[in-house]
Amino acid sequence: MTSLSVDELGIDFGGVRAVDGVSFSAPDAGVTAIIGPNGAGKTTLFNMISGIYRPARGTVRLFGEDVTGEPPFRLAELGLSRTFQNLQIFFQMTALENVMVGNHLGESHNVLRHLLPLPSAFREDWRAREAARTELAHVGLEGIAKRVAGSLSYGELKRLEIARALAAKPRILLLDEPAAGCNAVETEALSALIRRLAGEGLSIVLVEHDMAMVMSLADRVIVLDQGRLIADGPPEAVRSDPSVRAAYLGAEV
The missing domain is CATH 3.40.50.300 (P-loop containing nucleotide triphosphate hydrolases)
Structure with missing residues (x-):
């Protein structure tokens, strides 16, 4: 096909x-x-x-x-997901947070639910973090989840972009x-x-x-x-x- x-x-x-x-x-x-x-x-x-x-x-x-x-x-x-020729990274966010951005399709978009400390919102955040960790491991970056993206090498940043694209499944x-x-x-x-x-x-x-x-x-x-x-x-x-x-x-x- x-x-x-x-x-x-x-x-x-x-x-x-x-x-x-x-x-x-x-x-x-x-x-x-x-x-x-x-x-x-x-x-x-x-x-x-x-x-x-x-x-x-x-x-x-x-x-x-x-x-x-x-x-x-x-x-x-x-x-369909894509990466760009010039890095599109949030350099002040952690590697994990950057990949979580790519998981937007898997999250609810109920503003009230996220403003209130509802258990379901915490569970969704936990699932998003676990999914992001999985994609970091998928591209060989499992050890840098908590590091700020701006501290990563250029090659790591390239793989981080791919991990974020993969987060959208x-x-x-x-x-x-x-x-x-x-x-x-x-x-x-x-x-x-x-x-x-x-x-x-x-x-x-x-x-x-x-x-x-x-x-x-x-x-x-x-x-x-x-x-x-x-x-x-x-x-x-x-x-x-x-x-x-x-x-x-x-x-x-």
Whole structure:
């Protein structure tokens, strides 16, 4: 079954076609990588899929349902979570509290219940904390729950963002440059985590510039250039595609 399907997706900014007629799909499990030179439209494509931008053209389907232009909270309810290229961490909160933020779908939204010292509110808070601890352990951060996020290393912060995204219990996870700014050791740790999550049955779609990471992780690679899809296939086939080599190296096709 297909978890994500994008058909002829496009958007313009000031008359410039940032993404133009992109179509691809991602399966229920495994890793789909989206690559391309700077300015190719990768993050813009992610922003349309995740509801931050409304597409000018085309459709987005999540588990067979047309969700084109739906807001992010609606997509989260349907099972889609994402991380961002730039860290979106609450640096003054603890690691545990940061992950608890991602559990909002599992909590009640009765204001009065939380204002009053009701036993049910305390039980819900306890469950949220336990769920957050589980996700921290899931990404290998079980020992840092009480630490303030601002004291964590960059690689730990990247994994913390993934833990928060996992707290929403997604079926598909979008990762926007998860290894950006990481050193070789941190990148390898992230690769191992992503590989394990995919092996657990999660559908992962990632944008990444680290080609070694992409080629070792991805089951399928989508290549964008100037907003258009120029290649789609297994890593080795994409690596040897003349149009991909031209986009990256400027060689004649």
